[in-house]
Amino acid sequence: MAKITLVLPEGLHPATQPFMPLSILYLGSWLKKKGHKVRLIDSQTQDAESLLKKHVHSSDLVGFSVMTAHVPHAIKLSDMTKDIDSDVPVLWGGIHPSILPEQTVADKSVDYCIVGEGEQAIEKLATALEKGKQINKIGGLVYKKKGKAMKNPAAKYLEMDSLSPPDWSLVDVQKYIYKQRIRDEYRKTLQLHSGRGCNYRCAFCINTIIANRWRPLGAEKIIREAEMLKDRFGIENIDFSDENLFADKKRVMKFSEALGRLDLKWIASCRVDYLSRGYYLTSDIRQLVKNGLGIIGFGMESGSQRMLDLVCKGTKPEENIRAVEICKEVGLFPSCSFIIGLPGETREDLFATISMINKISDIMGAGNYTLSGPQVYRPYPGSLLYNKAVEMGLKVPATLREWTDVSDETGFLSPRQIPWIKSPELLLAIEYYSMHMEIPWISKVQEKLCFPLCKKKLETFPCIGNSERISMYRIAEQF
Numbered sequence: 001m002a003k004i005t006l007v008l009p010e011g012l013h014p015a016t017q018p019f020m021p022l023s024i025l026y027l028g029s030w031l032k033k034k035g036h037k038v039r040l041i042d043s044q045t046q047d048a049e050s051l052l053k054k055h056v057h058s059s060d061l062v063g064f065s066v067m068t069a070h071v072p073h074a075i076k077l078s079d080m081t082k083d084i085d086s087d088v089p090v091l092w093g094g095i096h097p098s099i100l101p102e103q104t105v106a107d108k109s110v111d112y113c114i115v116g117e118g119e120q121a122i123e124k125l126a127t128a129l130e131k132g133k134q135i136n137k138i139g140g141l142v143y144k145k146k147g148k149a150m151k152n153p154a155a156k157y158l159e160m161d162s163l164s165p166p167d168w169s170l171v172d173v174q175k176y177i178y179k180q181r182i183r184d185e186y187r188k189t190l191q192l193h194s195g196r197g198c199n200y201r202c203a204f205c206i207n208t209i210i211a212n213r214w215r216p217l218g219a220e221k222i223i224r225e226a227e228m229l230k231d232r233f234g235i236e237n238i239d240f241s242d243e244n245l246f247a248d249k250k251r252v253m254k255f256s257e258a259l260g261r262l263d264l265k266w267i268a269s270c271r272v273d274y275l276s277r278g279y280y281l282t283s284d285i286r287q288l289v290k291n292g293l294g295i296i297g298f299g300m301e302s303g304s305q306r307m308l309d310l311v312c313k314g315t316k317p318e319e320n321i322r323a324v325e326i327c328k329e330v331g332l333f334p335s336c337s338f339i340i341g342l343p344g345e346t347r348e349d350l351f352a353t354i355s356m357i358n359k360i361s362d363i364m365g366a367g368n369y370t371l372s373g374p375q376v377y378r379p380y381p382g383s384l385l386y387n388k389a390v391e392m393g394l395k396v397p398a399t400l401r402e403w404t405d406v407s408d409e410t411g412f413l414s415p416r417q418i419p420w421i422k423s424p425e426l427l428l429a430i431e432y433y434s435m436h437m438e439i440p441w442i443s444k445v446q447e448k449l450c451f452p453l454c455k456k457k458l459e460t461f462p463c464i465g466n467s468e469r470i471s472m473y474r475i476a477e478q479f
């Protein structure tokens with residue numbers, strides 16, 4: 001039995017609402033079930049540095065869960081671990097090391113990293129280290145040998161039904177429950193997964209890079225978990241964080257019926273073409289709304305066909321609009337996300353996105369939809385689009401530590417560092433503004449507080465007016 005400490009570092013901007021640390025929770029639950037002793041440290045809700053200091057000596061392995069936004073803090077915590085006890089192995093997993101495993105493991109404070117799904121690999125590594133066994137057969141493991149990075153072939157992805165449900169005793173669940181507005185009521189909400197991966201292959205997406213195929217959890221297991229969350233923690237709304245929940249209509253219709261019976265609301269993301277091409281009929285969506293679907297997320301990406309083709313989305317701008325019209329018809333609240341600043345994006349493409357947002361606002365009316373983004377495209381190594389970005393002159397960090405130099409106020413790689421972006425200030429203004437629009441209390445006092453702040457920070461601001469539509473026009477008109 002190994003003693004394993006798993007840490008979620010701080011992101012770039014402190015979360016306004018802590019999110020359930022699903023990565024370390026799922027890993028911890030798997031390890032605990034296999035008989036290991038696990039401690040989770042979440043920087044969103046705990047003082048990670050002092051807790052880590054306290055527990056390094058008693059850990060056989062310290063693992064960090066790292067998105068690119070976490071890299072600066074993850075390096076700080078890894079250095080700290082090594083300073084306290086250089087014999088304690090440091091392991092990185094998550095999106096960033098999965099994209100750049102060799103570069104990550106070349107760092108002095110990282111001994112191992114795991115590419116992709118972590119459950120099987122971390123368990124095998126912990127056992128091998130404890131028993132002094134070989135590690136060269138552990139699928140997805142990257143390690144150092146004589147100063148060189150060695151990469152084992154990837155392991156097979158787990159089928160979801162072989163995964164045990166999260167062990168909620170590993171976290172203080174109350175800290176992660178938040179109130180989500182669904183129409184006129186605020187409901188106690190928690191995040192959960194109904195599956196992993198996605199079979200589409202959009203050119204910017206992490207699922208394409210790591211070939212993360214879609215794997216659903218059976219309807220019965222979802223229902224059982226939802227019921228437990230309601231009974232044990234009083235949860236009234238489930239925020240499904242998976243990326244392709246709607247892929248199998250039969251499964252969705254089945255579990256939603258049970259959620260409806262339990263009076264549970266739920267939120268999930270969907271491809272627009274599932275609605276616009278009639279995989280889900282309007283009557284199906286109406287039924288889902290009746291059975292608790294309160295908010296539907298759409299990765300709309302762009303209002304320009306040229307850009308949708310570039311990212312291999314396989315959809316049309318009019319399908320974005322059709323999906324919103326269906327939402328209007330059935331009384332569903334859409335949350336639409338957009339990417340701007342793609343390689344080769346022209347002013348016309350950008351304005352096509354802005355006018356699409358305006359159209360959505362016209363259809364739904366202020367307060368009946370939200371926007372996620374528009375966010376500026378950040379190229380991740382390994383994707384088709386990344387290769388194009390490098391051809392277009394993108395310079396990316398050559399070492400793990402250099403990633404800490406490419407963070408800015410809205411994420412990593414500022415639009416100012418992206419060579420094809422001709423008006424970085426415009427894109428930053430749009431991104432910065434929409435980021436703050438998402439925070440409910442800020443949107444309430446936007447005219448008093450947010451707009452002057454935007455003005456100070458970016459020397460441009462979406463002045464008067466309290467709907468996104470007017471404000472978007474105003475930002476754009478200034479350039």
Ligand code: B12
Nearest residue numbers: 011012020023063064065067068069093094117118206241
């Ligand atoms: C839900 C989600 C969020 C949620 C909540 C995240 C959470 N609960 O932790 C919220 C909304 C908060 C969020 C925020 C952001 N997100 Co986000 N998010 C996701 C999403 C859709 C699913 C993540 C998830 O919950 N997965 C389920 C768990 C079980 O899987 P996992 O995290 O991948 O973990 C597994 C493996 O990675 C591995 N693993 C993970 N950690 C570790 C650690 C060790 C030691 C080991 C061995 C293995 C291991 O094993 C795990 C279990 O198999 C992903 C897309 C995706 N496919 O990953 C994007 C994604 C991770 N997000 C992304 C981004 C960019 C962001 C933001 C920066 C967006 C922004 N501009 O604000 C912020 C950053 C937040 C911050 N802290 O700074 C990018 C990350 C790209 C990158 N290079 O880092 C992704 C990949 C989406 C994309 N663009 O393709 N996100």
Ligand code: SF4
Nearest residue numbers: 198200201202205243
């Ligand atoms: S549909 Fe969504 S999750 Fe699937 S590959 Fe495209 S962007 Fe990624």
